[in-house]
Amino acid sequence: MDDTLRALFRPTIPAFDGSFETVDGTFFTIDHPAEWTTPLGNSLCIVNTDTRPMNDTDQPWASGTTAFNWRDVSGWTGAGYLNQYLYSRIHGYRYIYVQTAVPAGYSGAWARPGAWHHVFDTTDCRIVVYADSDVIYANVNV
Numbered sequence: 513m514d515d516t517l518r519a520l521f522r523p524t525i526p527a528f529d530g531s532f533e534t535v536d537g538t539f540f541t542i543d544h545p546a547e548w549t550t551p552l553g554n555s556l557c558i559v560n561t562d563t564r565p566m567n568d569t570d571q572p573w574a575s576g577t578t579a580f581n582w583r584d585v586s587g588w589t590g591a592g593y594l595n596q597y598l599y600s601r602i603h604g605y606r607y608i609y610v611q612t613a614v615p616a617g618y619s620g621a622w623a624r625p626g627a628w629h630h631v632f633d634t635t636d637c638r639i640v641v642y643a644d645s646d647v648i649y650a651n652v653n654v
Contacts, residue, residue, distance in 0.1 A: 514601050514604070517598070517601045517602050518601075518602060518603075518604065521602045521652070521653055524653040525602075525603075525653050525654075530542065532651075532653075532654060534650070534651050534654075535650065535651060551603070551604055552604075552605065552638075552639065553604045553605070554604070554605065554606045554636070554637075555636065555637060555638040555639065556603075556605045556606070556637070556638070556639045556640075556641065557605065557606040557607075557608055557631065557635060557637035557639070557640050557641070558596055558599070558600045558605055558606070558607050558608070558641045558643055559608045559609075559610065559627070559628065559631055559640055559641065559642050559643070560593060560596065560607075560608070560609045560610070560642075560643055560644075560645060561609075561610045561611075561612050561623060561624050561627040561628075561642075562609075562610075562611060562612065562645055563611075563612050563613060563614045563620040563623050565611075566611065591646075591648065592643070592644070592645045592646045592647055592648055593609070593645060595647075595648045595649055595652070596643050596647065596649065598652060599649045599652045602652055602653070606635070606637065608631055608635070610627040610630065610631070612624075612626065612627050624642070628640065628642070
């Protein structure tokens with residue numbers, strides 16, 4: 513499936529040192545040499561962490577007997593995660609979802625550093641991009 517997604521989007525992905533136009537008509541150009549001129553692949557990791565259980569039909573990473581239902585996708589439970597996953601697949605990046613528990617005596621946000629530590633210790637990610645569940649990449653080709 514990854515090869516199919518990349519093939520579908522390849523014609524729309526701008527060159528590393530080129531210009532591009534967003535879907536809303538905004539034009540961007542790179543005026544200096546690009547920092548990276550070859551694909552980063554799996555060395556760039558897009559990481560999500562969440563303390564909320566994924567156990568409803570509208571949640572893409574639901575486990576157990578719960579089946580994901582495309583018709584019911586809504587809010588934080590689907591749109592952000594699926595967009596980020598699609599973005600990572602199009603560009604050949606690694607997507608990592610970490611289900612965490614809320615640390616005793618802290619807010620759920622404090623679960624993130626432990627998850628990130630795990631990602632750094634167990635993967636060969638050189639660049640980690642953390643994205644909250646509601647982050648949407650509007651231009652998945654860029």
